[in-house]
Amino acid sequence: MGHRKFQVRIALFNRREALKLGTASFAGATLLPGCDLLSLPPLALPDSIPETSSNEDFYVQSAFGTPDLDPDSHELVLRNLGEEVGRIDRATVNSLEARPIEHTLQCIGSHPGLLFIDNAIWSGLPFREVLNNLGITPATSAIEMKFQCADGYSTSIPSSDLDGDPGDPEARALWLVWQMNGEPLPEAHGAPFRFLTPGRYGTKNPKWPVELDWIDEPYLGYWEQSGWSNEATYRTCGFVLSPPHMAEIEEGTVQFLGAAFSGGAAITDVEVTTDGGDHWEAATVTYSPGPHIWTLWSHSWTPPGPGQYRLQVRVAADDGTMSHPNPFGTDRLGGYDGGMEIIIEVL
Structure with a gap:
């Protein structure tokens, strides 16, 4: 960014x-x-936020750090109810013709003090197509997909996430990706390949997978056992990315920059207030491709004079949800749903 x-x-x-x-x-x-x-x-301070985050700037978060593995020999074992049905390695995915997909990831632990949200152009395929290429059909009795990863992390998602919702054109399917912004997937982001699970926080987008098992009973993964949301669906939220909280700024016009996101719902409105919510003004949306991709916004404001000021953002999505007026959100373990607020000091 x-x-x-x-x-x-x-x-x-x-x-x-x-x-x-x-x-x-x-x-x-x-x-x-x-x-x-x-x-x-x-x-x-920057003049704008790039539409896609570079590989170097994209946030990195994992439960146990980046594992020491050889991407060229790494394998993902596929199982149906515990029985092995196939394997995927770098040679497998490199034999396939990858397609690009723009996709935003947000950490479930992100909040005003941890701005872990970024956007990239990934390349890979819907996982169903990879399975079809291998002649693998998931067990019809399975209710979840259980992932074990090379760093010791584990999680699960509903089996229905494999194909998304056929009745919803915006409901993307599960993707397996092996490129990021036109380059081979970096080690810190899951090399040789990782999963993108649309509509769910980063906890449900496993990196360095070593085993995927279609299972017929519920499974709670690493973070979920600690109380973090098992559903982990994205919540509507708004961030102020620049200037930072408690910045000192010379008198004159201030340019605020930020992002809004709601997973599979498209952001429809972004507003800001500088007077505690008595008046709200529409921000300028600078980038808003639609669902599953962040919305970027800017707002120019000239303070009446030196002093301390508060700016808060609020956003709305096309599914009827809005960011919560509490700038810190309402449920730390369920994902950030607030409209972020910052304080600036005008000199």
Whole structure:
């Protein structure tokens, strides 16, 4: 994302990461969680947010870190009710003609202090097509797909996610992808291949899969056993990506930049308030391709004078849902559903 392209790095931490983490940047300094106050040059603010995030800037989150594996020899074992029915490796997917799909991923733990949402052009195929190519038919009695991954992570999704909802043209099917923004999938993002599960948070988009079993009983994975949502469906939310919370800004016109997302529902409205919600103004939508892809927005505002101001965003989707007025959201373990608020200091 363009709002994170900054070169200053101190103690393995740079401006791009500071904005990603939503840390407080003020008076030429940044306060990091668990760190001392670090003196940094004034923060340069971007003019826009790129429509797609680069592989280097795309957020990375996993339960146990990136595993040490050889992508060329890595295999995914496919099972029906425990019985092996096939295997997939890099040679398998490289023999197939990949198609591009634009798709946004958001971490279920994202919130105003952790801006883990990004968009990319992935390449692969609907997983059903991969299975058809291998002559594999999932067990008809299966109710879930259980994933085991090379890092020790596990999760499950309904078997119906394989094909999506035939009655809903916006309901995408499960995809297996092996390229990201025109390059082989990076190791941190799941090389040699990973799954994209439309409509569900990153917890349901397994990386480095080693086993997929169609099972006939419910299964709770790693995060789900800790109380995180098992359904993990995306919730309507709005983020302010620039300027960062508690930024000090010179007097004049302020350019706010942000993103809105609602998974399989399309964002229809983005509004901002600078007076605590007494008045709302429509933001300018700069990118909004439709469901499963983030909406980017901007808003120019001239403060009446020096002082401290609050800006909050609210968004609505075409399924009738809206971001919650609580800027911190309503359910930490269910996914962020708030309209983010920031405070800025105008000098």
